[in-house]
Amino acid sequence: MSCIEDKFAQLRATYPKELNSSLVMPFLRIMLDEKKHLGESDAVFIATYLDLPPMQVKEALTWYTMFYRQPVGKHVIKICRNIACSLMGAERLIDHISAKLGIKPGETTPDGRFTLLLVECLASCGTAPAMQIDDDYHEQLTEGTIDQILKGLS
Amino acid sequence: MSEKIFFNFPVTADSHTLAAYKKRGGYQALETALKTMQPIDVEKEVMASGLRGRGGAGFPTGSKWSFVNKKAPVVYLCCNADEGEPGTFKDRWIFEHSSHQLIEGMILASYALNVRNAFIYIRGEFDLPYRRLMEAMSEVYQAGYLGENILGSGFSCDIRVMQGGGAYVCGEESSLYTSIEGFKGYPRNKPPFPAVQGLYKAPTVVNNVETLANVPWIIANGAKAFSAMGTEKHPGTKLFGVSGHVAKPGLHELPLGYPLKKLIYEDCGGILNGKQLKAVIPGGSSTPILLPKDVETANLDAECLATFRTMLGSGGVIVISEGICMVRLLQVLSRFYAHESCGQCTPCREGSAWMNDIISRIVAGKGSKGDLESLERITKGIMGNTVCALGDAASMPVINFITKFRTEFDYYIEHGRSMNDGRLEI
Numbered sequence: 001m002s003c004i005e006d007k008f009a010q011l012r013a014t015y016p017k018e019l020n021s022s023l024v025m026p027f028l029r030i031m032l033d034e035k036k037h038l039g040e041s042d043a044v045f046i047a048t049y050l051d052l053p054p055m056q057v058k059e060a061l062t063w064y065t066m067f068y069r070q071p072v073g074k075h076v077i078k079i080c081r082n083i084a085c086s087l088m089g090a091e092r093l094i095d096h097i098s099a100k101l102g103i104k105p106g107e108t109t110p111d112g113r114f115t116l117l118l119v120e121c122l123a124s125c126g127t128a129p130a131m132q133i134d135d136d137y138h139e140q141l142t143e144g145t146i147d148q149i150l151k152g153l154s
Numbered sequence: 155m156s157e158k159i160f161f162n163f164p165v166t167a168d169s170h171t172l173a174a175y176k177k178r179g180g181y182q183a184l185e186t187a188l189k190t191m192q193p194i195d196v197e198k199e200v201m202a203s204g205l206r207g208r209g210g211a212g213f214p215t216g217s218k219w220s221f222v223n224k225k226a227p228v229v230y231l232c233c234n235a236d237e238g239e240p241g242t243f244k245d246r247w248i249f250e251h252s253s254h255q256l257i258e259g260m261i262l263a264s265y266a267l268n269v270r271n272a273f274i275y276i277r278g279e280f281d282l283p284y285r286r287l288m289e290a291m292s293e294v295y296q297a298g299y300l301g302e303n304i305l306g307s308g309f310s311c312d313i314r315v316m317q318g319g320g321a322y323v324c325g326e327e328s329s330l331y332t333s334i335e336g337f338k339g340y341p342r343n344k345p346p347f348p349a350v351q352g353l354y355k356a357p358t359v360v361n362n363v364e365t366l367a368n369v370p371w372i373i374a375n376g377a378k379a380f381s382a383m384g385t386e387k388h389p390g391t392k393l394f395g396v397s398g399h400v401a402k403p404g405l406h407e408l409p410l411g412y413p414l415k416k417l418i419y420e421d422c423g424g425i426l427n428g429k430q431l432k433a434v435i436p437g438g439s440s441t442p443i444l445l446p447k448d449v450e451t452a453n454l455d456a457e458c459l460a461t462f463r464t465m466l467g468s469g470g471v472i473v474i475s476e477g478i479c480m481v482r483l484l485q486v487l488s489r490f491y492a493h494e495s496c497g498q499c500t501p502c503r504e505g506s507a508w509m510n511d512i513i514s515r516i517v518a519g520k521g522s523k524g525d526l527e528s529l530e531r532i533t534k535g536i537m538g539n540t541v542c543a544l545g546d547a548a549s550m551p552v553i554n555f556i557t558k559f560r561t562e563f564d565y566y567i568e569h570g571r572s573m574n575d576g577r578l579e580i
Binding site for chain 2: 024029060063088089090092120
């Protein structure tokens with residue numbers, strides 16, 4: 001916890017007291033980056049740290065989709081299924097990547113390397129179809145480029 | 155030829171830096187304003203320019219600012235950078251290539267509104283846009299354009315950047331500041347409007363990225379130069395993102411009132427693979443759809459699009475070619491809205507899921523007579539009966555698709571299959 005607490009303290013020092021509650025989202029993000037997935041105890045930890053009602057942080061944790069509450073693979077693949085990507089072949093690419101990894105959307109490969117998630121618009125409509133692996137955006141995808149990108153991942 | 159407010163420099167490896175922005179005249183508007191203008195002068199200039207919000211609703215920015223009591227002990231400014239309306243990808247460009255333009259606009263707005271603490275709420279998925287913004291923020295603090303006593307003017311202001319958690323509804327203004335307060339992003343009833351009671355119950359202005367990034371240009375070049383562009387009622391330029399079935403998708407900066415047909419057929423090279431046009435969604439997925447005959451005469455400004463009973467929205471133009479199955483395309487949208495409904499209001503939470511269930515059943519070939527009537531009835535139960543506009547946004551495409559492409563829906567229900575092979579891509 002000490003590394004996380006250092007980051008908490010550092011950020012908190014830049015927020016005036018009246019904005020204390022605004023640290024909930026940044027703290028959840030810091031914790032997620034450190035631990036990869038979060039549980040109720042993490043929400044309680046943040047609430048205690050900020051002296052806020054635990055239910056407020058628990059609600060936030062469970063309401064936002066980016067705060068994973070299940071273990072995810074080493075790489076999280078988010079592939080867009082919204083309108084612009086669908087018009088440019090997202091369904092075909094989702095089937096391809098699903099077959100290639102041998103998992104359905106929402107699942108993690110047995111070796112723990114990949115989690116495949118379907119997401120809504122990533123704001124890459126002009127360069128559709130698009131996906132995000134961990135932090136990086138990959139756009140104008142084809143089956144070929146997907147294979148290459150996956151091969152390049154450790 | 156209209157002037158450009160955004161696409162006025164070549165994008166290079168370091169065109170996003172403070173040094174490059176200053177070379178283009180950056181932060182001069184701020185220096186001028188702090189030295190020679192009163193806060194009210196900045197507001198008056200923005201009011202006179204006729205600038206309207208670029209996020210979707212198109213509300214006059216100067217009026218929004220004028221509603222705020224600047225003598226209140228605390229006033230907040232929130233930049234809405236939760237870009238998530240399907241079809242929209244403009245704010246991303248601003249962050250990646252011209253973050254300083256937004257930051258300068260926010261400092262000017264903060265000066266006008268007497269804001270000590272401002273926020274940028276940027277969507278959580280953004281990576282490069284976020285990194286570029288954070289680089290710009292540290293440059294700005296080092297240069298003394300933010301913090302205590304900016305440029306010796308006595309005016310102090312801080313901007314804090316907050317990353318979202320992947321919720322579409324947080325692009326709704328009251329949901330956005332509820333999220334900034336550290337809660338799940340449930341929208342709030344209005345009134346009270348944010349100008350009276352917003353973030354932490356203080357007067358608050360929420361403006362879109364593109365809106366705020368227009369402000370330095372207006373201060374530098376004057377309201378007249380701005381209102382000389384675009385149409386009388388909708389002045390200036392706008393970033394339009396074109397996606398879907400065009401030969402050259404991408405982002406264009408155009409004067410408002412620009413012909414939609416010209417954008418699609420000249421700037422974007424026409425329909426992909428030389429196909430015929432089937433439909434256009436003009437301003438992000440929540441805006442009502444246009445047919446090819448509408449595209450002939452539609453111009454891209456709020457007033458003209460209103461005559462076609464649609465909206466300019468966020469400027470996300472989605473082009474759909476002939477041969478696409480509108481039933482399955484509607485399923486893509488209904489699934490999205492059902493997924494993003496926040497759960498607060500029963501009509502939207504239940505209704506968006508029911509609509510998605512019915513449309514999915516039709517797509518599975520198990521549609522039955524009366525399904526379309528049920529959909530219509532559900533939209534009537536949702537629209538106007540929810541705290542925020544997400545319910546309306548979920549209902550409008552349903553009404554629109556089933557009205558304008560009725561034969562396709564009837565065929566799918568009767569035969570259990572698509573008239574167009576269920577095709578979504580060309």
